[in-house]
Amino acid sequence: MQSLPEDYSITRSARDEIPALIAIDLAAGGLFADTGLLSEEALADHVPEDVFEHALDGNDLLVARTPKGQPVGFALTSQRGGTLYLDQISVHPDHGRKGLGRALIARVADEARTRKLRCITLSTFRNLAWNGPYYRSLGFREIPKAKMADWMLDLERVQAASLDVSQRCFMIRRVKWL
Numbered sequence: 001m002q003s004l005p006e007d008y009s010i011t012r013s014a015r016d017e018i019p020a021l022i023a024i025d026l027a028a029g030g031l032f033a034d035t036g037l038l039s040e041e042a043l044a045d046h047v048p049e050d051v052f053e054h055a056l057d058g059n060d061l062l063v064a065r066t067p068k069g070q071p072v073g074f075a076l077t078s079q080r081g082g083t084l085y086l087d088q089i090s091v092h093p094d095h096g097r098k099g100l101g102r103a104l105i106a107r108v109a110d111e112a113r114t115r116k117l118r119c120i121t122l123s124t125f126r127n128l129a130w131n132g133p134y135y136r137s138l139g140f141r142e143i144p145k146a147k148m149a150d151w152m153l154d155l156e157r158v159q160a161a162s163l164d165v166s167q168r169c170f171m172i173r174r175v176k177w178l
Contacts, residue, residue, distance in 0.1 A: 005098045007067040010107050012059065013074065018052045020071045028090035037125060042162045047076060047088055062107050064091065064100045075104040077111065081149045083172070084112040086122040105138055112175045119172050123155065126169045140171035
């Protein structure tokens with residue numbers, strides 16, 4: 001498993017931490033402000049509370065924590081099309097560039113193995129440094145549009161309401177079995 005820096009940990013979340021997770025999502029979303037890829041409305045948007053609650057009920061929410069236990073990042077997943085889909089990963093910028101995102105993705109891979117799923121999938125901005133290139137460095141590869149599953153095409157249609165999907169792609173990474 002990817003090692004965590006400075007005694008950080010990754011655990012499941014608790015319901016009373018949802019406001020902190022929303023704050024993390026908003027802070028991480030702020031990194032997109034100067035990219036021109038998100039509208040002002042999209043920048044002010046965050047993962048809804050009920051989505052977090054549903055994820056908690058399904059064990060689909062992992063949280064990165066400081067040595068004192070404070071949430072500073074999360075990975076939100078769901079099973080889609082026989083894969084573990086990474087719906088959202090956010091790390092508070094104050095704790096960025098320490099390997100927490102890599103460690104969260106490593107834990108998502110562990111979760112996929114536990115669920116006997118062979119792949120992790122995600123959608124992201126293709127060329128933004130901390131999106132497509134970052135995920136490629138972690139072993140993800142872009143799925144050509146012609147090979148996208150129906151659920152991906154459906155999700156892309158939903159994303160098109162608030163994002164320029166021509167700048168986005170779906171990616172996949174096989175999960176190594178031990």
